[in-house]
Amino acid sequence: MSAALADPPVRTPGTLALALTVNGVARRVEAEPRSHLGDVLRERLDLTGTHLGCEHGVCGACTVLIDGEPARACLTFAGACAGAAITTVEGLDGDAIAADLRAAFNREHALQCGYCTPGMLVAARDLVLRLPEADERRIRVGLSGNLCRCTGYAGIVRAVTSVIAERRARGIGPVSGAERALGPVGARIGAADATPVARPVPVPAKAPAAAPASVSDLGAAFTPAHSFTQTIDLAHPPEAVFALFGDIEAVAACLPGAVLTGRPAADEVEGGLQVRIGPIGATFRGRARIAHDPERLSGTVRGAGADAGGRSATEGQIRYRVGPGEAPGTARVLLDVGYTLTGPLAQFGRPGLVRDLAGRITADLARNLDARLSGAAAPAAAGLNPLRLLAALVRARLAAWRGRA
Ligand code: FES
Numbered sequence: 001m002s003a004a005l006a007d008p009p010v011r012t013p014g015t016l017a018l019a020l021t022v023n024g025v026a027r028r029v030e031a032e033p034r035s036h037l038g039d040v041l042r043e044r045l046d047l048t049g050t051h052l053g054c055e056h057g058v059c060g061a062c063t064v065l066i067d068g069e070p071a072r073a074c075l076t077f078a079g080a081c082a083g084a085a086i087t088t089v090e091g092l093d094g095d096a097i098a099a100d101l102r103a104a105f106n107r108e109h110a111l112q113c114g115y116c117t118p119g120m121l122v123a124a125r126d127l128v129l130r131l132p133e134a135d136e137r138r139i140r141v142g143l144s145g146n147l148c149r150c151t152g153y154a155g156i157v158r159a160v161t162s163v164i165a166e167r168r169a170r171g172i173g174p175v176s177g178a179e180r181a182l183g184p185v186g187a188r189i190g191a192a193d194a195t196p197v198a199r200p201v202p203v204p205a206k207a208p209a210a211a212p213a214s215v216s217d218l219g220a221a222f223t224p225a226h227s228f229t230q231t232i233d234l235a236h237p238p239e240a241v242f243a244l245f246g247d248i249e250a251v252a253a254c255l256p257g258a259v260l261t262g263r264p265a266a267d268e269v270e271g272g273l274q275v276r277i278g279p280i281g282a283t284f285r286g287r288a289r290i291a292h293d294p295e296r297l298s299g300t301v302r303g304a305g306a307d308a309g310g311r312s313a314t315e316g317q318i319r320y321r322v323g324p325g326e327a328p329g330t331a332r333v334l335l336d337v338g339y340t341l342t343g344p345l346a347q348f349g350r351p352g353l354v355r356d357l358a359g360r361i362t363a364d365l366a367r368n369l370d371a372r373l374s375g376a377a378a379p380a381a382a383g384l385n386p387l388r389l390l391a392a393l394v395r396a397r398l399a400a401w402r403g404r405a
């Protein structure tokens with residue numbers, strides 16, 4: 001019996017209740033926060049056409065469409081898909097392109113054991129939709145994120161080539177008008193070689209999984225995927241600290257990795273933030289809106305941005321409140337941080353790591369704010385030192401493990 005819930009009456013503690021559209025049907029399903037989409041599709045919704053091979057983003061067997069874009073189900077937290085439209089290979093049963101591809105795969109001996117075939121069909125369909133012509137090199141690049149142990153690829157490439165050629169000969173052009181590169185979300189190889197072409201699938205859509213552009217607009221409503229709190233203790237009166245928070249340029253100069261790209265207005269600022277987690281780095285450019293409440297000594301900073309290649313994107317909100325510290329004449333700043341991260345960086349940016357990283361950045365910020373409030377020289381270069389941060393993270397993790405041992 002399917003474990004999908006029409007409307008889960010009682011949610012198991014610690015699980016998420018997700019509303020998704022899967023293959024055109026609204027579904028509600030429970031999932032643990034750590035569950036990836038592939039497991040939820042297979043084990044909770046009985047959609048076993050989505051295969052799992054490597055489970056770390058290499059083989060492409062788990063490729064599905066998320067809001068019309070090919071994506072690795074094994075790298076996608078199910079919880080990040082709330083409200084999304086998911087299309088699995090089962091959802092392509094009545095699809096004309098998929099039918100042409102199935103026939104061509106049979107004709108060209110493009111499968112043997114068939115393990116790679118569901119992901120291969122989803123990826124191939126995207127190429128058929130969007131490549132202007134049957135270009136073997138671009139087909140091979142487009143399928144390079146889908147591994148096949150059996151066929152040697154020649155039959156697969158022939159099959160895809162024949163379907164594209166036959167459709168273009170019938171006067172069916174590529175879908176045009178979109179800007180994204182070929183390949184699965186988060187694993188787009190050869191993006192520089194790919195012609196930017198069409199958003200392919202007319203499934204109900206919400207925002208794409210990775211923002212394509214450099215500067216994002218701030219959406220009207222924002223529900224962060226993750227949140228945490230931080231505190232900063234400063235040896236200065238709350239009023240002085242709050243006044244400094246009103247000086248955007250001064251705060252930006254104190255924030256490691258931050259640069260302003262223009263003169264800030266009273267309530268809006270444009271700039272960039274360099275972030276590096278493990279082997280993946282990104283410089284986010286974006287915009288933030290700022291609101292201060294002098295009566296409550298509090299405020300909100302709400303921002304969104306994307307990295308230069310548009311492969312990782314973030315949206316976040318920081319609420320702060322300045323209050324008295326433990327000692328007279330000191331201040332304690334409470335920060336409520338909420339954020340959503342998408343794209344390759346999200347695959348490394350597990351909430352625990354991000355929290356640790358934020359803790360290190362906040363410690364640097366506090367030191368720099370303290371120096372500025374003390375009238376000391378402007379803080380030294382505000383650049384983020386990824387090696388130092390990473391070393392600090394590793395030290396902290398080792399200390400925590402040793403403490404547990
Ligand atoms: S199972 Fe291999 S990429 Fe997802």
Ligand code: FES
Nearest residue numbers: 112114148149150
């Ligand atoms: S047909 Fe066996 S892995 Fe591709």
